[in-house]
Amino acid sequence: MMFLRYLAAVPLIVLSCAGxxxxYLTLSSYLFQRSLPGEPAEFDFVAGFVGNVTALAGFWPVPVAFLLFAGLWWRTAAWPRISLLPSVPTAFVGLVTGTGWAIALGVALPLVSWGLARLAAxxxxxxxxxxxxxxxxxVLIGLRGGGRLRVQSRRLLLDRLPPPRYRESPVGRVAIPFDRIGHVEAGVVDAPAQWRFGNTSELTITPGPALRVIGSGQEWLVPVDDVDAALRLVVERAQARAKPEPRPPLESARWASAKKLWDLGEAQLSQTGQRKVRHGGHHVLLVLSVLTVAMTGYSVFRVFTDGWGFLFGALFFGAISYGTGRAWVSAGATQKLAEENPCSPLADDPDPRHRPITGWSYQPVVLGQTSDL
Structure with missing residues (x-):
C-alpha cells in the first residue's frame, strides 16, 4: 500500500529537514565545549538538541521545507533539493565560523540530508x-547513454538530455501527457543511432532494448534496460491517471516559448554555440510566496494582539505573496506548454506503422488492452 510506503518515508524526511x-548544531556545540581549556564538563546531547530547536524556533527554512514536501508529495525528484533548504544555510554558517571538525561536518551536512531524502523517495x-x-x-528511470525518464502523475517527462542543437531552444526537456499518448511499444535497437527530440536535443541510442512512445505530435525512442517494466508502468499509469487538461487558445501569450520550436528548420540547427537549458529557477518564486504567506499570517496575528499598525505589514506581505505565487504559476504554465508541445498541436502524430530507425523490432501495445500485462 502506498500509505505504508509514505509512512516509512516520513521519518527520513523529518531527519533530512530537521534532525x-x-x-549538526548540537554536535558542533559538543565539539566546541571539548575544545575549551580545562576538564570538559559532561555534555547532555538530548538537552542540547532540544535547546537548539527551541532557540531556533523561528528558523524559517525548516517549516518551509516541510510545506514544500507536503505540496510536492508526489514529485520525488524534487525531494533531495527540498531537503537542502535547511541544511545549506546551517552548513554555510558552520563553514564560516567553525574550525576543525566543525568544517568537516559542515561539508557532510548537505550530503547526509540529500541522501536521506533520496532514500525516502x-x-x-x-x-x-x-x-x-x-x-x-x-518514478525515475535512467536511460542508457544519459538522460532520465520521469513517469509523473499526469505525463511522461524526459530530462537531463544533451543540450539542444538549437541554441535558442527555450526548454531542455520534453513531455507527453498521458491523455495524448496514442501508441507505445517495446522493442530492440540493433545498431547505434542518433535520435532527435522535439526540443532539438539529440540522444545516442545504443544497441539494446528501447521504449517507443508516440503522442502530442512527438515520437520518442527511449533506451531503457528493463523495457518490459517501463512499458507496464507507462501503460498502467496512463490507464489509471490520464486526464485531459484544457489548453489556452493559440493566440495566448503562454504559447510564446512553444512557438519558438515549431518552425525550426535544418538550416537553423548547429552544433556550435550550444548551451544547457536550466530549469526550476521559477520555483524560487514559490519559496518566496510560501515565506511571505507565513509573514502575512504573523502580521495578522499581531493585528489582534498588538494593534492595527501591523495591518500594513499584513497587506504588504500579502500582496508580495499573491504576486510571487501568481508569477510562479504563470512561469510554470508557460514552460509546461513548451515541454508538451514542441510540435504544433495542429500537427498529426507520426505514423506508428513506420519504423523509427533501421533495424528496429517491436511488439506493439494498444492502450486500453493491457489487462494481460
Whole structure:
C-alpha cells in the first residue's frame, strides 16, 4: 500500500529537514565545549538538541521545507533539493565560523540530508509494484547513454538530455501527457543511432532494448534496460491517471516559448554555440510566496494582539505573496506548454506503422488492452 510506503518515508524526511541540521548544531556545540581549556564538563546531547530547536524556533527554512514536501508529495525528484533548504544555510554558517571538525561536518551536512531524502523517495517509488504503477508518485528511470525518464502523475517527462542543437531552444526537456499518448511499444535497437527530440536535443541510442512512445505530435525512442517494466508502468499509469487538461487558445501569450520550436528548420540547427537549458529557477518564486504567506499570517496575528499598525505589514506581505505565487504559476504554465508541445498541436502524430530507425523490432501495445500485462 502506498500509505505504508509514505509512512516509512516520513521519518527520513523529518531527519533530512530537521534532525540533520539541528543534530549538526548540537554536535558542533559538543565539539566546541571539548575544545575549551580545562576538564570538559559532561555534555547532555538530548538537552542540547532540544535547546537548539527551541532557540531556533523561528528558523524559517525548516517549516518551509516541510510545506514544500507536503505540496510536492508526489514529485520525488524534487525531494533531495527540498531537503537542502535547511541544511545549506546551517552548513554555510558552520563553514564560516567553525574550525576543525566543525568544517568537516559542515561539508557532510548537505550530503547526509540529500541522501536521506533520496532514500525516502526510493522507498515510495521502488520496487515498482501495482500500487506504484497506478498511483501519482513520480518514478525515475535512467536511460542508457544519459538522460532520465520521469513517469509523473499526469505525463511522461524526459530530462537531463544533451543540450539542444538549437541554441535558442527555450526548454531542455520534453513531455507527453498521458491523455495524448496514442501508441507505445517495446522493442530492440540493433545498431547505434542518433535520435532527435522535439526540443532539438539529440540522444545516442545504443544497441539494446528501447521504449517507443508516440503522442502530442512527438515520437520518442527511449533506451531503457528493463523495457518490459517501463512499458507496464507507462501503460498502467496512463490507464489509471490520464486526464485531459484544457489548453489556452493559440493566440495566448503562454504559447510564446512553444512557438519558438515549431518552425525550426535544418538550416537553423548547429552544433556550435550550444548551451544547457536550466530549469526550476521559477520555483524560487514559490519559496518566496510560501515565506511571505507565513509573514502575512504573523502580521495578522499581531493585528489582534498588538494593534492595527501591523495591518500594513499584513497587506504588504500579502500582496508580495499573491504576486510571487501568481508569477510562479504563470512561469510554470508557460514552460509546461513548451515541454508538451514542441510540435504544433495542429500537427498529426507520426505514423506508428513506420519504423523509427533501421533495424528496429517491436511488439506493439494498444492502450486500453493491457489487462494481460
Amino acid at each position: 540533520v541540521p539541528f543534530g 526510493r522507498i515510495v517509488s521502488r520496487p515498482i509494484s501495482g500500487d506504484v504503477r497506478r498511483s501519482a508518485v513520480e
